[in-house]
Amino acid sequence: MNHLASSPLQGSCTLVGAGPGDPELLTLKAVKAIQAATVLLVDDLVNDEIVSAYARPDARIVHVGKRGGCKSTPQSFIEKLMITAVREGEHVVRLKGGDPFIFGRGGEEVEHLREEGIECAVVNGITAGLAAVTALGVPLTHRDHAQGVVFVTGHAKTGHAATEHPTDWRALAATARDARLTLVIYMGITGAHHIQQELLHGLAADTPVLVVQHASLAHQRQLTTTLGRLANDLAQEGFGSPAVIVVGDVVRGAAAVDAELPRRLANGD
Structure with missing residues (x-):
């Protein structure tokens, strides 16, 4: 009215x-x-x-x-x-x-x-998805690695509409692979295992992943890993919300701040 x-x-x-x-x-x-x-x-x-x-x-x-x-x-x-x-x-x-x-x-x-x-x-x-990668000197787009970026929530609206139209992670993975896109996932920590398993239907297990918790703050934490190890490493390192998950080849630039990343990518861990 x-x-x-x-x-x-x-x-x-x-x-x-x-x-x-x-x-x-x-x-x-x-x-x-x-x-x-x-x-x-x-x-x-x-x-x-x-x-x-x-x-x-x-x-x-x-x-x-x-x-x-x-x-x-x-x-x-x-x-x-x-x-x-x-x-x-x-x-x-x-x-x-x-x-x-x-x-x-x-x-x-x-x-x-x-x-x-x-x-x-x-x-x-x-937005946190931009600040998270910028703090580590990593771009969301790069002419050699990513032609675009997709912002997506890992925590959809609850209720009937969400049940009818859940996020199609498999389709998103295939699109990200074929169109060379970076995926930026907000509010995805709780559902990380499900998201990981669905994305693996379209993306390789050695796809680089960056997780940033408390972006831009003094107590910021970051984890560089691979899609195949995502849920395991999140649990092992005790990561929680608020955090952003970034999936794609642009994450290779984060190797400068994580000495473990080159080894993980080389070994496909």
Whole structure:
């Protein structure tokens, strides 16, 4: 329902990407939006230093947890908070890790706000899939190794629609092989064994894989391995979320930071 006619809006709403974690990777536009906000709805994956450094002292800060594998604030409740605050004349910033429009549910929030007669601005952030490889000097595309990149989630929406249209990992593997594409898998740690087994139907076991946990932060961890060893090495090294899995020949560039990778690739481990 459109409420513009009965109750003119005085507030505003902006979806802001906080990037992968490092405060220095924020855009100038993101900083300005945070500084202007009177209400901040902050996701779990947003670095606390960002809010401490840039939120105004009188801003109301509401932490709305959205982290894979943990109890999350219901999406409907978050959207209700946003709408209510805007109608009360607040300048609302919905602060999200990474980029709002890359697996950040930003599209859903914008659609819901528009249904309520509220236009929402969006400020992009550096997505974790890009920051993860850049921190190691590895590209996502390379003229000799990868002609494109695919961003895909390993944690699809639950419910009937997800059951009808699950990710076809086998088809994706075949496409990545034939078109020379890099696969960047978000939220794939929990389902890593299933994803690995399905990808092996189209990609060789010695396909290089890079896993980066807590990208861009001081406690970042990385693992360079092969598709055939992925699930085993993740378990052995104790990797968890949040992490990004990168599959493809561009990962060979990560050998500079992992002395084990050349041996694994040579031996097909």
